[in-house]
Each structure stands twice: as structure tokens, then as C-alpha cells.
Amino acid sequence: MKPTNRVFGGLGTTVFEVMSGLAREHGAINLGQGFPDVDGPEDVRRAAADATMEGPNQYPPMLGIPELRQAIAGHNRRFYGLEVDWRTETLVTSGATEALGSCLMGSLNPGDEVVLIEPMYDSYLPIIRLVGAVPKVVAVEAPGWTLPREKLAAAFSSRTKALVLNSPMNPVGKVFDRDELGFIADLVVRHDAVAICDEVYEHLVFDGLPHIPLMTLPGMRERTLRIGSAGKIFSLTGWKVGWVTGAPKVLESVAKAHQFLTFTTAPNLQRGVAYGLGKADDYFQDLAGEQQRKRDLLGKGLARIGFDVLPSGGTYFISADFRPLGFNGTDVDFCRHITAEAKVAAVPVSAFYDGEPVRHLARFCFCKRDEILTEAVERLAWHFGR
Ligand code: PMP
Ligand code: GLN
Numbered sequence: 001m002k003p004t005n006r007v008f009g010g011l012g013t014t015v016f017e018v019m020s021g022l023a024r025e026h027g028a029i030n031l032g033q034g035f036p037d038v039d040g041p042e043d044v045r046r047a048a049a050d051a052t053m054e055g056p057n058q059y060p061p062m063l064g065i066p067e068l069r070q071a072i073a074g075h076n077r078r079f080y081g082l083e084v085d086w087r088t089e090t091l092v093t094s095g096a097t098e099a100l101g102s103c104l105m106g107s108l109n110p111g112d113e114v115v116l117i118e119p120m121y122d123s124y125l126p127i128i129r130l131v132g133a134v135p136k137v138v139a140v141e142a143p144g145w146t147l148p149r150e151k152l153a154a155a156f157s158s159r160t161k162a163l164v165l166n167s168p169m170n171p172v173g174k175v176f177d178r179d180e181l182g183f184i185a186d187l188v189v190r191h192d193a194v195a196i197c198d199e200v201y202e203h204l205v206f207d208g209l210p211h212i213p214l215m216t217l218p219g220m221r222e223r224t225l226r227i228g229s230a231g232k233i234f235s236l237t238g239w240k241v242g243w244v245t246g247a248p249k250v251l252e253s254v255a256k257a258h259q260f261l262t263f264t265t266a267p268n269l270q271r272g273v274a275y276g277l278g279k280a281d282d283y284f285q286d287l288a289g290e291q292q293r294k295r296d297l298l299g300k301g302l303a304r305i306g307f308d309v310l311p312s313g314g315t316y317f318i319s320a321d322f323r324p325l326g327f328n329g330t331d332v333d334f335c336r337h338i339t340a341e342a343k344v345a346a347v348p349v350s351a352f353y354d355g356e357p358v359r360h361l362a363r364f365c366f367c368k369r370d371e372i373l374t375e376a377v378e379r380l381a382w383h384f385g386r
Pocket of ligand 1: 095096
């Protein structure tokens with residue numbers, strides 16, 4: 001037989017699946033893959049359950065049910081002052097993963113260059129390569145995850161079609177500030193490119209920092225595809241309901257990609273999410289407050305053991321340098337070691353690199369029950385004799 005697809009045929013299984021499998025095998029607490037261990041709000045789940053029983057449970061409209069698309073427009077207005085026409089500027093997808101795939105496939109031609117910032121979420125590059133586009137990757141620099149502005153500017157060229165920006169940033173929890181976003185927006189506008197903004201952690205920003213969509217910066221409204229995910233906003237990661245907000249000129253071909261990838265998304269879940277996006281402001285504040293508290297609980301515990309814990313301003317994740325513990329292997333060795341021996345799983349940060357990776361950091365997920373986080377810290381402390 002002839003070879004399978006050259007991009008996917010050569011890929012391994014994602015690090016999340018691998019580490020979750022290893023965690024199960026060793027009976028470890030899974031602080032690897034990012035998902036909460038308590039399901040999201042009962043009223044949101046109830047709304048989806050009622051919608052399941054009331055029906056219809058048939059194909060909803062390709063772009064999403066009006067109720068959810070209106071709620072997405074309302075969410076953009078409420079939190080960011082973005083005026084969005086729900087009829088022409090919103091698209092519901094099956095998770096942010098599908099949104100990313102549809103945005104990349106709908107925007108890129110073979111040979112187009114795409115600027116990305118690493119460490120980065122692992123679904124971006126395979127899709128970019130699949131369509132024959134060319135990634136230009138720039139790394140933020142540890143320990144502060146500083147944006148190397150000259151390198152970023154140098155990554156843009158007349159062939160740049162798109163920039164992918166993830167803020168708050170998985171895996172390192174960097175939240176881009178207004179000054180950095182201004183610098184990035186200027187590059188995107190000057191090169192007449194489109195920005196594909198992965199903002200799935202928009203409501204998981206801590207320490208009073210603002211989440212600033214790149215779309216709100218001057219010149220960006222018409223050239224930004226802004227991606228959200230109900231999985232993160234409502235602690236329902238298994239639902240896989242996502243969406244894209246964008247001007248008709250950039251969104252139209254994204255919808256064409258979507259119609260042949262998934263065509264649509266479960267209608268009952270769309271109804272649940274439409275209800276959820278209408279929740280009062282305090283829901284969104286409490287979500288961030290609660291996760292910030294968990295970040296601190298785990299971060300302090302890891303620091304007590306002797307890890308050098310890096311700051312995290314957002315997401316579900318905190319990363320920690322394990323070298324002060326005297327561990328000499330790579331981050332992959334370390335994560336496998338603690339999964340098997342301490343019975344706590346984490347994810348190696350090197351998995352989020354295309355270029356030369358940082359190999360001394362483990363990413364820990366903190367969106368777990370307090371007693372689980374405490375138990376994980378106790379297990380690690382015991383294992384490392386602290
Ligand atoms: N982007 C980032 C940065 C993520 O961490 C995730 C995690 N799940 C996704 C996209 C995918 O989101 P979804 O589950 O809605 O597909
Ligand atoms: N986004 C989650 C993480 O970074 C995992 C998503 C997945 O398993 N594909 O851990």
C-alpha cells in the first residue's frame with residue numbers, strides 16, 4: 001500500500017493522551033491533561049439535559065443555533081465592548097480544536113507563512129503543515145516568558161498570511177499585556193495578515209489582570225478570528241463546544257471549512273452553552289477567583305518541596321523547574337518518573353515546542369479538588385524526601 005498522509009502518518013499520540021494513559025496505568029493523580037475533576041454548573045448542565053429531552057435533536061443550522069450565536073455576540077459586547085453581528089460574524093464549532101482547524105484551513109494557502117509563538121498548544125502545527133503552509137515559530141523566553149520583539153518582527157515577511165496568538169498561553173500561563181499586544185497588532189496590520197486568536201482561557205486570568213482580545217486593538221477588528229471554548233468557561237471540557245467571532249470577510253471561508261469538517265455541533269449542548277453565557281458577572285469572577293486560589297495552593301506546595309515555580313497569570317496550568325530537586329534527566333524523564341514513582345502525573349513542557357525546547361519544566365494542572373491538590377503535593381514531598 002502507498003504511504004498514509006505525510007503529516008499525520010509521522011505523528012505520535014498527543015502528550016495529553018499519553019500522560020493520561022500512564023497516569024491510569026500507575027494509579028497516579030493526573031495533573032497532566034487539563035480538565036477539571038468536578039463538572040461545571042448544574043444549571044448549565046440542566047439546560048442541556050432539558051434541551052435533550054425537549055428536542056429537536058436533529059442537525060442544527062450549520063453556523064450554530066441562533067440562541068447561541070446571539071449569546072456569543074452578547075458575550076463579546078458585555079466583556080470587551082465588541083459590537084458583533086451574530087448573523088454574519090459568529091460561528092459555532094465542535095470545540096476550539098475544530099475552530100482552530102477551520103480557521104487555519106479556511107485562511108491558508110500552500111506556501112503561506114504563519115507566525116506562531118512557542119511553547120504552543122499542539123494542534124496548531126499539524127494543521128498548518130497539512131495545508132502546506134509554512135510555520136515561522138518564535139519562542140518566548142524563560143523564566144519570565146518575555147516576548148523577543150526583534151525576533152517576532154523578523155519572523156514576519158511579505159508572505160505572512162496569519163499569526164496565531166494564544167493568550168492566556170498554554171502551557172506557561174503567560175497573559176499578553178496591552179503593550180505586547182500593540183506591538184503584535186502593528187506587525188499584523190503592517191503585513192496585511194489575519195490574526196487567529198486562541199482565547200479559550202479568557203475567563204481564567206488571575207491577579208486582577210485584564211484579558212485583552214487582540215481584536216479590540218486598532219486595526220484588528222476586521223482581521224481577527226477570535227476563538228472561545230465552553231469547555232473552559234463552564235468546566236465542561238468533554239462537551240467540545242467552541243466558537244469563532246470574526247468579520248464576514250475573514251469568517252466566511254472558515255465556515256466553509258467547518259461545513260466539511262463537522263458541519264455542526266450537538267444542539268442540546270449548544271442550548272446549554274447559550275444559557276450559560278447569559279449567567280451573571282459574578283459567575284465569571286468566581287471562576288477566575290477559585291482557579292487562582294487553586295493555583296496558589298498547588299504553587300505554594302510545589303515551592304515548599306523545592307521546585308522553582310514559575311509565575312502563571314492565567315490558564316489551568318503552572319510550570320515548575322525540577323532541577324533544584326537534584327533530578328538530572330529531561331522533562332520527559334521527570335514526568336514519567338513522578339507518574340510511576342510518586343504517583344502524580346504532569347506534562348513535559350518540551351512537548352509544546354517545535355524548535356529547541358526548554359527541557360527542565362513540568363506543567364502541572366491545578367483545576368482539581370483541593371484535597372487532590374493537597375494529596376498530590378504530599379505524594380511528591382514524600383517521594384523527594386521533603
Ligand atoms: N487551545 C488551547 C490553548 C487549549 O489548551 C485547548 C484545550 N483543550 C484547546 C485549544 C481546545 O479546546 P476544546 O476542548 O474546546 O477543543
Ligand atoms: N488543552 C488540554 C491541555 O492542554 C488538553 C486537550 C487535549 O487533551 N487535547 O492539557
